[in-house]
Amino acid sequence: MNEMNENFDAFDDYALKFDLDDDAIKRKYEHSYRVVHQADEIAYTLKLDEDDSYLVCLIALLHDIGRFMQWKNYKTYSDNKSINHATLGIKILFEEKLINNFKLDKKDYDLVKVAIENHNKYELNEKELSEKELLHSRILRDADKIDILYQFSNSKIISLEEENNNDISDKVKETFYKHKSIDRKDITNKNERIILKIALVYDLCYDYSKKEILEHEYLDRMLESLNNKKLFKPYIDEAKKYLKGSENNA
Numbered sequence: 001m002n003e004m005n006e007n008f009d010a011f012d013d014y015a016l017k018f019d020l021d022d023d024a025i026k027r028k029y030e031h032s033y034r035v036v037h038q039a040d041e042i043a044y045t046l047k048l049d050e051d052d053s054y055l056v057c058l059i060a061l062l063h064d065i066g067r068f069m070q071w072k073n074y075k076t077y078s079d080n081k082s083i084n085h086a087t088l089g090i091k092i093l094f095e096e097k098l099i100n101n102f103k104l105d106k107k108d109y110d111l112v113k114v115a116i117e118n119h120n121k122y123e124l125n126e127k128e129l130s131e132k133e134l135l136h137s138r139i140l141r142d143a144d145k146i147d148i149l150y151q152f153s154n155s156k157i158i159s160l161e162e163e164n165n166n167d168i169s170d171k172v173k174e175t176f177y178k179h180k181s182i183d184r185k186d187i188t189n190k191n192e193r194i195i196l197k198i199a200l201v202y203d204l205c206y207d208y209s210k211k212e213i214l215e216h217e218y219l220d221r222m223l224e225s226l227n228n229k230k231l232f233k234p235y236i237d238e239a240k241k242y243l244k245g246s247e248n249n250a
Helices: 002-015 023-045 049-064 067-072 085-095 106-118 131-153 170-177 190-203 208-213 218-224 229-248
Strands: none
Touching: 002 023, 002 049, 002 067, 023 049, 023 131, 023 208, 049 106, 049 131, 067 085, 067 106, 085 106, 085 170, 106 131, 131 190, 131 208, 131 218, 170 190, 170 229, 190 218, 190 229, 218 229
16 A cells, blocks of 8 residues: 555656646546546455555556646547547656656566556457456456546536437447447447447446446436437436346346
8 A cells, every 4th residue: 555655646746747727637637546446446346466456556547647748738638639648658658767656566567558558449359468468457447437437427527528419320329229339430420429428338347337337326417417318318228227237147
């Protein structure tokens, strides 16, 4: 725990180089700490040993380190409109040597790189990952998605896309009802971007993550913030049904 406290200090030292009065920067700073908490909870439920639990928390802390410079340079968090923030984070940590400020054995450098590199991908290429790489990638992705859904359930943090009158394409609709996450390249309008966020639940791996979404009613709170409830309620209901089914089958 003392080492994680030192890591928190090092993270704060880096983050304070940016303008934390900027809501966009502040949001990513706070997101990083909440993802640490969620990742730690997942590690606990999986009964991971001390070393893996430590790595889970450190990886979670560092996973969005590229976001700060991304916003400073591009004033957007869209990777498509700027730069892949995971790639940028790895560059800052390992090429620019920021990682030296954190308590991490060099033998774990590649593991950290892999987990960060994979956290924002559409899906994991599981055949290319070792058992340990897969474990840490899955935990980070789950913890990240839990907090993304939390943020979109709380309009004081970040609001959902403004709705419009566009229809949902057959491809997006079909993918959603097959209980699959939606690829950003298939999104053509604002309404579909909201569906994409709801569909994040289909990529959750661990029982803890699914229960967390249900117990805190993140999906219901997302629906409350939407004007066109008639359009989105069937998708919210389907996602909740999926989560409850996964919970019952656990």
